[in-house]
Amino acid sequence: GIQVEQSPPDLILQEGANSTLRCNFSDSVNNLQWFHQNPWGQLINLFYIPSGTKQNGRLSATTVATERYSLLYISSSQTTDSGVYFCAVERRNNDMRFGAGTRLTVKP
């Protein structure tokens, strides 16, 4: 099956810093989503981005489908950004596979 690798596994930032999270995948996909899992376990949709670039406030994401990677940018990080960020991909419908996640801690 498709492999999804996220890096770094852990990231500690000072409030206000910027960061880039990476997701590599082993095969072509028709769906890629970025999620933020908050401390209570809720998965929050950040981006649906099988290709191209999108921005939403302090967050933006870029997927280069031909090179099989996606990047999530967090600018001016805040303590509320802490949590686990997951990348998930689908090759065909109904087989979403998650990466291991990046655990982000933003310190005040």
Added chain:
Amino acid sequence: GAVVSQHPSRVICKSGTSVKIECRSLDFQATTMFWYRQFPKQSLMLMATSNEGSKATYEQGVEKDKFLINHASLTLSTLTVTSAHPEDSSFYICSARDIPGLAGRRTDTQYFGPGTRLTVL
């Protein structure tokens, strides 16, 4: 829009009992719902795909007689953990995909519920 709810949010049960978890899409219809399992500090693992009006499709290694799935309507799927044991303790999360072609919807996005934390004593 695109809200998915789960009930209960937390359940503690004795070993040998059965537990039912409900997953509802509140403001859209979902022909397909998904059930995931997440162990502490680990990623989500797909357990099964639930299709309205038909049998669920289980991932390799997931016991279909242990984890019963029923997708009775376009807004409700249930997961029943039968004869639960302590090793079934986990965080169970459902998701739903909206019906393709519905105006204003991104057709391939999965929307996730808040999860159910199951503890089997």
